[in-house]
Amino acid sequence: MEFQGWSTGLALRPGDYLGEGESLAAVVRAAGPYRGEALYLLALGTAATMARLHLGGIAGLRLDPGNVVIGPYGQAFFAPGPRDSRFPASDVRDWADVIVFAATGRGPAAEPDLDRLLPALRAVVDECRRADPGSRPSAVDLVRILLGHSGAARGATVNELLIEAERRTRPDEPAPYEPPPAPTPIWRRPSYLVGVAIGVLIVAVVAGAVTAIAGHARQPDTGDTGDxxxxxxxxxxxxxxxxxxxxxxxxxxxxxxxxxxxxxxxxxxxxxxxxxxxxxxxxxxxxxxxxxxxxxxxxxxxxxxxxxxxxxxxxxxxxxxxxxxxxxxxxxxxxxxxxxxxxxxxxxxxxxxxxxxxxxxxxxxxxxxxxxxxxxxxxxxxxxxxxxxxxxxxxxxxxxxxxxxxxxxxxxxxxxxxxxx
CATH class of the missing domain: 2.50.20 (outer membrane lipoprotein receptor (LolB), chain A)
Known part of the structure; x- marks a missing residue:
């Protein structure tokens, strides 16, 4: 299925992405808020996926920590639900609330401490939470901001921005071989964004984010370098x-x-x-x-x-x-x-x-x-x-x-x- 030129393969089947996992809310309660790289990748990956959905006329996603499900390899699934293409600005506000929850463990009703967000991400969240929907950034704007494009790089096309976002959020290394061969991981399939045809938002997050979710991403052995x-x-x-x-x-x-x-x-x-x-x-x-x-x-x-x-x-x-x-x-x-x-x-x-x-x-x-x-x-x-x-x-x-x-x-x-x- 073609999705306004963004996809290159067949639409996903429900069995491909409705995997087992815990909700983002449950993961944060059990393991603590996201930190550092894990939070950045969650923000960038979700913004890029939301941008592709909006470009295809799919909005009204009703994002919240309860229906974002974290899978076994760190990928995040968004459960099916009603959609309304008239409300992309509401999605942007909901996205900000999800990121704030991931960083603080508190929802908007609980008045989370936004000072726990470091400045670059705090600025993005503040823009997304503006009272006037028309003054909020679009999902594509979010991707551009999170990638840090400025100056000459502003000439990058939307497709180039989204490809760069997906490159940054994909796993650095392929999964190890285990017989029998496992199916290609969902976030590596060029068609994974097309699953919106049946109403599921898929967020690509690096494979290592399973441990990073706890705010303690695995650190490489760098020898006697200290902290x-x-x-x-x-x-x-x-x-x-x-x-x-x-x-x-x-x-x-x-x-x-x-x-x-x-x-x-x-x-x-x-x-x-x-x-x-x-x-x-x-x-x-x-x-x-x-x-x-x-x-x-x-x-x-x-x-x-x-x-x-x-x-x-x-x-x-x-x-x-x-x-x-x-x-x-x-x-x-x-x-x-x-x-x-x-x-x-x-x-x-x-x-x-x-x-x-x-x-x-x-x-x-x-x-x-x-x-x-x-x-x-x-x-x-x-x-x-x-x-x-x-x-x-x-x-x-x-x-x-x-x-x-x-x-x-x-x-x-x-x-x-x-x-x-």
Missing amino acids: VVGAIGRRTATFEQKVTASGGAVAADGRLSFAQGAATAYEMKLTCGNAPDPAEVSLAGNAGVAGGVPFDAARPAPETCVQADGAAVRRFSSPYTIKALLVAAGTSVSAAPAPGNGRTITGTAFAHRIRGEETIAAYAGSGAEGPVAFTLRVDEQGLPLRLKLHMGSRTNGSLVVETVYRDWRAFEAIEGATPNG
């Missing part, structure tokens, strides 16, 4: 960052404050290219101020250097980025002793696998692609001293980013600058 986020805990440091790219250079220095479970806050002086004077930039959660002008730190204006590069400073230096690099690099990570009882940790990760709210390839957007090689120096306590990144970028070509951290100390709150006027 950088755990070592930092709740601290403040001064930093310097230099970015060298074919399109120009950026320099920043200031301080950052980190507390697990919250966005990393920054206040800095930032110089873009040949600017005669540095601009003062602050990032406090999702609220950014650059040169006295407020901006959304999750979605900065790409044409405004200090906004875009101020947000990039966080993505290139945040402790969450360091953790995501180590996870994505997996077995390529190696550690060696360094002077002063410290360690030098090296590895390479593909940009599309570096996932998280503040990371290099996060949906906040950086344009990084291909392999990202990194060298991390930590002290005897596991605190970062230096992080050097080599990568490619869609807009800036070859990119080298070096961050030096100094004077890790007790946590100091960064409230953010006051905008002019």
Whole structure:
């Protein structure tokens, strides 16, 4: 069956997707809320599937945690029910409520603590929960935002966006062979989105998300690399960052404050290219101020250097980025002793696998692609001293980013600058 050009195969049979599993509500009650990569993949996968349904005229999905069923391989099923193509904006609001529940374990009636969402995803959820349905983003807009497309990448077609979303949310490796051969996993079938012909929403989530659902996605064995986020805990440091790219250079220095479970806050002086004077930039959660002008730190204006590069400073230096690099690099990570009882940790990760709210390839957007090689120096306590990144970028070509951290100390709150006027 063809679905407005989106599908390439036969429609699914009910037996293909009505598998056994637990509702999202039951899973969160039993195992705890989604965290990090698992939450991001759930958000991106559900948004992409909802976008395909809406493009095919299927809406009124009535999403809620009780009828989203988590299957044995992490895939999520949406039980059949009434549909009404007039209400795609209601689906977007319901989608936001499902994501909030997955992250907090609380529904909208219970006034969940939205501060538990890190800034990039919080911004998306806030837009989807606007009172005016006409001001909410479309499902396609959600996919674009979650993928972090901005600037030149805005020219990507809808189909290219959805294909990229599906690539990011599919399992990294095929399932191991077990005789007799198992049927092709449902989320790998090119026709899986066509099952809407009989009214079932299928959400593709990575195979590893079964354990990630508990908020404890399995971490690869990265050797003696330690837990950088755990070592930092709740601290403040001064930093310097230099970015060298074919399109120009950026320099920043200031301080950052980190507390697990919250966005990393920054206040800095930032110089873009040949600017005669540095601009003062602050990032406090999702609220950014650059040169006295407020901006959304999750979605900065790409044409405004200090906004875009101020947000990039966080993505290139945040402790969450360091953790995501180590996870994505997996077995390529190696550690060696360094002077002063410290360690030098090296590895390479593909940009599309570096996932998280503040990371290099996060949906906040950086344009990084291909392999990202990194060298991390930590002290005897596991605190970062230096992080050097080599990568490619869609807009800036070859990119080298070096961050030096100094004077890790007790946590100091960064409230953010006051905008002019």
